């Protein structure tokens with residue numbers, strides 16, 4: 001079997017012609033590509049003033065849903081947190097008190113529900129796992145921020161507003 005060094009020796013190096021040595025054709029070709037972009041529609045958008053249209057399958061910020069009576073659907077069962085591959089969801093369950101039926105759908109509810117948006121990979125598994133149809137990734141892009149702690153979204157940002165608002 002021919003060794004690699006022998007094969008390398010057989011490579012024929014074609015000498016460059018005058019134009020190739022001058023790089024002119026390559027420069028002109030490159031400039032023509034650049035110039036052609038002046039006449040095309042720009043692909044950039046002026047975010048956040050302009051917003052891009054996303055496909056229907058786009059997964060954005062999570063929202064915790066309410067039922068038709070305005071009560072929070074989430075029952076703090078923890079299945080979303082269990083199914084999350086990034087371990088981005090944490091919650092604390094609490095028991096509904098008498099007179100709070102209009103606030104929470106069932107006996108248990110999430111007193112604390114947090115998603116770390118820096119860990120989330122927007123896979124949608126929490127949405128798939130939820131037996132109460134309580135969580136959807138149907139929101140906007142997560143806005144940029146300066147501090148890591150500001151990317152931990154609690155119920156104040158996640159629960160959708162009450163029906164009468």
Ligand code: SF4
Pocket residue numbers: 080083084085086087088089115119120121122123124125126127137
């Ligand atoms: S979208 Fe995926 S990564 Fe993000 S919170 Fe849900 S399960 Fe976790």
Ligand code: SF4
Pocket residue numbers: 073074075076077078079080081129130131132133134135
């Ligand atoms: S969002 Fe759904 S899966 Fe997650 S704790 Fe609430 S009810 Fe359970």
